[in-house]
Amino acid sequence: MLSPEEWQAVRLSLGVAGRSVLVSLLPAVLVAWALARGRFPGRMLLDAIVHLPLVVPPVVVGWGLLMVFGIQGPIGGLLHAWFGIRLVFTTEGAALATAVMSFPLIVRSVRLGLEGLDPGLEAAARTLGAGPADRFLSVTLPLMSPGILAGAVTAFAAGLGEFGAVITFASNIPGETQTLPLAIYSATQSPGGEAVAARLALVSFALALAGLLLAELLGRRLSRWLGRG
Secondary structure: OOOHHHHHHHHHHHHHHHHHHHHHHHHHHHHHHHHHHOOOOOHHHHHHHHOHHHHOOHHHHHHHHHHHHOOOOHHHHHHHHHHOOOOOOOHHHHHHHHHHHHHHHHHHHHHHHHHOOOHHHHHHHHHOOOOHHHHHHHHHHHHHHHHHHHHHHHHHHHHOOOOHHHHHHOOOOOOOOOOHHHHHHHHHOOOOOHHHHHHHHHHHHHHHHHHHHHHHHHHHHHHHHOOOO
């Protein structure tokens, strides 16, 4: 059984991961659309920047967020001065750091789905008189929905395990920013905390596995429903 403090870390992790997906889903879909369908100068550079969180140390991402969204940062300073909003060392900041780290996963999933679409379907809709908005809503969006859903669930599962960017930008504050990975880290640093770390690690493993299996299951179900599998 988990203690109330351990359950709090689990609930906080679920909340942070969920918020991160909500924050990043629409921008990720738009960026994936631009990368898959757009032809513009700087496209390769944008692609590289989007995928940077996958290859640089998460601590570097957290440090960058701290420089930009901290109280003294160009954006964080304005948010605090104008609206009284502080992201650093808050639950919202943990969600932002998690969103940045999981953003490329959604973009990649949606982009692969877009690039796998049969262009003849959109062309057929165009010949039948469907406008751009109608083609997108009735043809493109339903066909790319497996990629969107799979990317969102995968990003949620990955967000449950984010550590470096969160601890750098949001710190490790129990009840505020101490997510499941940070609680495991704290337990390993405490005398006699091995049992707590083991329990939380098991919960983390189970949640991550369930998320990946759910992403695969939903993607297959949608593909079969759309006649693509």
